[in-house]
Amino acid sequence: MTSGxxxxxxxxxxxxxxxxxxxxxxxxxxxxxxxxxxxxxxxxMALVGDNGAGKSTLMKVLAGAHRADEGQFTIxxxxxxxxxxxxxxxHGIQIVYQDLALCxxxxxxxxxxLGAEPVRPGWRFLPRFLRPLDDLAMEExxxxxxxxxxxxxxxxxxxxxxxxxGGQRQAIAIARAAGADSTVILLDEPTAAxxxxxxxxVLDLVKRMRDTGHAIVYISHNLKDIFEVADRxxxxxxxANVATWDTRSTTADEIVVAMTRGLETGATNxx
Amino acid sequence: MQPENRMSMLDRFRMMRENRFGSFLPVLFALIAIWAYFGxxxxxxxxxxxxxxxxxxxxxxxxxxxxxxIVLLLGDIDLAAAATAGASAALMAVLxxxxxxxxxxxxxxxxxxxxxxxxxxxxxxxxxxxxFVVTLAGLLGFQGLMLKIxxxxxxxxxxxxxxxxxxxxTLSPTVSWILAIGSIAAFATLVLRRQALRRVRALELETQxxxxxxxxxxxxxxxAAVATLNLYKGVPLxxxxxxxxxxxxxxxxxxxxxxxxxxxxxxxxxxxxxxGMNVRHIRxxxxxxxxLIAAIGGIVGASRYxxxxxxxxxxxxxxLEAIGAAVIGGTSLFGGRGxxxxxxLGALVIGSLGNGLDLSGAAAADKLMFSGAILLLAVAIxxxxxxxxxxx
Numbered sequence: 001m002t003s004g005x006x007x008x009x010x011x012x013x014x015x016x017x018x019x020x021x022x023x024x025x026x027x028x029x030x031x032x033x034x035x036x037x038x039x040x041x042x043x044x045m046a047l048v049g050d051n052g053a054g055k056s057t058l059m060k061v062l063a064g065a066h067r068a069d070e071g072q073f074t075i076x077x078x079x080x081x082x083x084x085x086x087x088x089x090x091h092g093i094q095i096v097y098q099d100l101a102l103c104x105x106x107x108x109x110x111x112x113x114l115g116a117e118p119v120r121p122g123w124r125f126l127p128r129f130l131r132p133l134d135d136l137a138m139e140e141x142x143x144x145x146x147x148x149x150x151x152x153x154x155x156x157x158x159x160x161x162x163x164x165x166g167g168q169r170q171a172i173a174i175a176r177a178a179g180a181d182s183t184v185i186l187l188d189e190p191t192a193a194x195x196x197x198x199x200x201x202v203l204d205l206v207k208r209m210r211d212t213g214h215a216i217v218y219i220s221h222n223l224k225d226i227f228e229v230a231d232r233x234x235x236x237x238x239x240a241n242v243a244t245w246d247t248r249s250t251t252a253d254e255i256v257v258a259m260t261r262g263l264e265t266g267a268t269n270x271x
Numbered sequence: 272m273q274p275e276n277r278m279s280m281l282d283r284f285r286m287m288r289e290n291r292f293g294s295f296l297p298v299l300f301a302l303i304a305i306w307a308y309f310g311x312x313x314x315x316x317x318x319x320x321x322x323x324x325x326x327x328x329x330x331x332x333x334x335x336x337x338x339x340x341i342v343l344l345l346g347d348i349d350l351a352a353a354a355t356a357g358a359s360a361a362l363m364a365v366l367x368x369x370x371x372x373x374x375x376x377x378x379x380x381x382x383x384x385x386x387x388x389x390x391x392x393x394x395x396x397x398x399x400x401x402x403f404v405v406t407l408a409g410l411l412g413f414q415g416l417m418l419k420i421x422x423x424x425x426x427x428x429x430x431x432x433x434x435x436x437x438x439x440x441t442l443s444p445t446v447s448w449i450l451a452i453g454s455i456a457a458f459a460t461l462v463l464r465r466q467a468l469r470r471v472r473a474l475e476l477e478t479q480x481x482x483x484x485x486x487x488x489x490x491x492x493x494x495a496a497v498a499t500l501n502l503y504k505g506v507p508l509x510x511x512x513x514x515x516x517x518x519x520x521x522x523x524x525x526x527x528x529x530x531x532x533x534x535x536x537x538x539x540x541x542x543x544x545x546x547g548m549n550v551r552h553i554r555x556x557x558x559x560x561x562x563l564i565a566a567i568g569g570i571v572g573a574s575r576y577x578x579x580x581x582x583x584x585x586x587x588x589x590x591l592e593a594i595g596a597a598v599i600g601g602t603s604l605f606g607g608r609g610x611x612x613x614x615x616l617g618a619l620v621i622g623s624l625g626n627g628l629d630l631s632g633a634a635a636a637d638k639l640m641f642s643g644a645i646l647l648l649a650v651a652i653x654x655x656x657x658x659x660x661x662x663x
Contacts, residue, residue, distance in 0.1 A: 086547070101545050103538035105607035106531075114535055115546025117528045129529040132522075136465075139474050156475060 013040035015074075016215045017062070017093065017184050022071035024057055031057040032068075033239045039184065039215040044206060046218045046230035046247075050259050054239040055219050059186050062217065063095035064088035094177035095186040100169055104162035108154065109135070109142035111161055112176050145175045148212070149205055167198025171205055184215045191225055203229050223252045237262050298600050298616045301649055305620060309627035316627055319502035326500075326510055327438060329622030331356075331572040335593035336600070336614035337517050338564030341557050343597055344524065344533045346540075346606025347402035349558065351391060351409030352565045352593060357584025358413045359384040360569030361420040363434070364427040364579040373433025381566045387413060388562020392555035402558075414585045426580035429573050437512070437574040441505035450511065451497045455490040462486055509571065513615070516567065520560075520611045533557060537606030595642070596621050599649040620645065 015038035024032040032054045039045040049055050060066040064085045073080050075091055082088050088095075102111050110117075118138055119131040142157040151171045154164070161169060170190050177185050187206065191199040206229050209216055220226055226233060227247060235242040235258045242258045309316040335352050342349045349355075363380035367373065387409070394405045421427060429435060442450070462485055469476050500506045524530035532553050535543040544550050573579045583589075600617030602609025624645055628638045 085545070097545075099541075101539065101542035103535050103542050103607070105538035106534055110531065110534075114531075114542070115548055117531055119528065129532070130523065130527050132526050133528060133531065135526075136468055136472055136474060140472055143474070158475065 013043060015039060016041045016076060018074045019062065019068075020072050020074075022058065022061055022068045024054075024061060024066060024069055031239050032061070035071075035236065035239070035241055037062075037234060037241075039217050041183065041213050041215045042210055043231045044210050044216045044218055044229050046220065046226040046233040047236065048220070048223075048226065048233060048255065048259060049236035049242075052238075053236040053259070055236055056188065057239075058236065059095065059188055059217065059219060062088070062184075063093060063186055065095070089182075092181060092183035093186065094182040094184070096170075096173045096177045096188065096190065098188045098192060100173040102161045102169055102173060105160065107158045107160050108146070108164075108172055109139045109157040111172060112142045112145055112157075112179060113138045114176070141179070145179045149175050149178065149208055151175065151201075151205065153201065165198060166194050167201045170194065170198075170202050174202075174205055174209070178209055178212075178214060182214070184217070185209060186217045186219075188219050189221070190218070191220065191222060199225065223255060226255075227252060235259055294601055294610060295613045295616055297649065298613055298620060301599065301645070302616060302620050302623065305623045305627065305645075309623070309630065313627060313630040315630055319499050321626065321630070322499050323503045323507070325619070325622055325626050326507060327575060328626060329618045330438070330509055330513060331568050331575065332589065332592045332596055332621060333513060333615045333618030334516070334568035334571055335565060335589065336596035336618050337520060337611045338561040338568065339593055340597045340600070340602050340609050340611050340614045341520070341524065341533065341560050341564070342402065343602045343604060344537045344606060344609055345554060345557050346537045346604075347395065347554070347557070348406060348594070348604070349388075349391070349409075349561045349565075350403065350406040350590060350594075351387070351413050352406075352561060352568075353584050353590035354410050354413035354417065355384050355387050355562050355565040356569030356572060356589075357417040357579070357581070358387065358420065358569075359566035360573040360579045360584065361417045361427070363570060364429060364573060365420055365422075367429070367431045367434070368427060373431045376431070377434065377570050380570055381563055384566025384569065385559050385563040388565070389555055389559040391562070392558025395558065396551040396554035410590070414581075417584065418581055421579065421581060425582075426578055428578045429576075434570065434574045435577065436508070437571060438507070438509050439574075440508040441500075442508060442511065444501045444505060447497050447501060447506040450506075451493045455486075455493055458489050459486045516564070517611050517615055520564070524611060529553070529556070534607055537603075537608070539607075592621050592642075593618075595646050599646060601649075617649075620649070 018036075018038040020036045022032050022035045022037070023030070035054065035058055037045075037047075037058060047055050047058065057066060061068045061071075062082075064082045064087050067083045073082050080087075080091055082091060082093070085095075103114065106114070118134040118141070119128060120134045123131040139157055146154055146157060149171065151168070154168055154171070161172065164172070174185070174187070174190070190202050190206070194202060203225060206216060206218065210229075210231075218226065218230060230247050232244055233247055233250065233255060234244040235255060237259060242262050245255070306317065315321055335356060339349055339352050359380040362383050363376045366376040366379055371379070391402070391405050391409050394400050395402045418425065462482060466477060466482055497506055500510075522530075524533060532543060532548045535546075535548060536550055536553055540550055543553075569579075569584065572583060576583055596617035597609070597614045598604065598617070599620050600610065600613030600615075602613060621642065624642060625638060628641060633641070
């Protein structure tokens, strides 16, 4: 730690999700070239890089939305295969896309249970999709999720999402990801479209999720936000790792240099 | 909720609309305004006999509007609903002529309608043709199909007692009062039990005013309708059947995972897909339901007109009135918002308007222009009452 820099894995907390040697090609374009990445529980790992560095591709590979051409996944040291969003969900990996994917015409409780609506017991003679919804359980679940993440500005889980602020929507999308027995949450630019106060809400929310033991991957262009919340920062460039830093022992300038020029010229004592 | 200080009328109106039972307020106001107007200008309008006719006249449009609402929720449209109704009714008529028993012929017609709907759904969901185009082709094609089934005469008379009975049977006053009181009691029990469950689970409670308001409103409406109809022939069986059908569909759309997925796909298809909903299956199922309901509309029409004729189902009026009824009921053409109950109210608005103008001896030209104006007005009220509500 004397150098203030470390490669992935060394003297870091034991990883929960770890991928090694991830490669992904789109036609002739090599989007990811043997990338290593990891995140531990109770940690916020920032993922940064210039446009086209491969952040979003890596995120989608982790979420199962893209299938990696090469590479290994392990969760708590055990190898797993993740080739679809369904696989990722089964292993507790949830993603919050930048567009949030909320239904504005439905209320908060409905959005939080979307696709996994609880139904009342009994009614076995009906196929599941025609059994009565247990909307009271849905509201309870939503209230619990909102309370757990302490989204205080939200007055009612029966409010339509269309009437909420950007920060509240982001909070609901995050609460949805955090609710489904998930251990890893991938956040894609969660504060990109938000004002100052709302950004604050979301950053606080992200920190609270760290405190509840989630492993959080945080993509952002905003270094100020990253330095506030992240424990470690992983820099990608041209689809490959540059390095991973401990946030406390690096500076924004160093990260910017790494993002734009890599380590060859900027930092002489590269790991 | 919001503080009470200085809310404009419009804000109050918007807040009421956010309420679960508030979405039908504009169409209800429209209906009351029309009834009040014609009640004053045409004394015959508010007579029990005319109300009976009004319900019967609005039945076919109402049935089709309820069906069309299902695809409107997805953000799709079905222009072929009336033609599907016609083709299904034609098949039923031909089967009856061939000596099939009534119930079996009806069942065949409903299966046929559902099949036509599913075929359109497959073209929309799997081939990826916009529903407007698929159902426009269906509109033309199914009209042709109807002509083909009906044969050279283009009309078949309907004498089957079972089919005719759908629109000619009325319930005795005793039976209708038992049904009315039973349904009010059931409604009140459901509402109050729900409130009790909410209290036990420490969830937000409805206000007492809203709670009893709902029960009184529902009860008042039923008592008024039954009392009025009993002054003439009695409550038509058809009205009970339509309420049962709409109730079943209302329950499916608002209280089941399938219904929730209709709203989700209509609101944000990408979101629905990402949470694992099978958007294609949902779309096909929705079109299948519209086909089924359209066939029921066809049967009702055949029963009411005592014949299946090309002119009754083909062309524009029936289809456009049905779509108009759904839209007047506040169902969005862009998907994700609407209710089957509102479609019934919308059909009553259109029916009342036609009926009232007929009574006042208005010319066809005036009727058309009035209908256009009401449609526009209803959508304008809807747009104004929603403006600002959806902004960030």
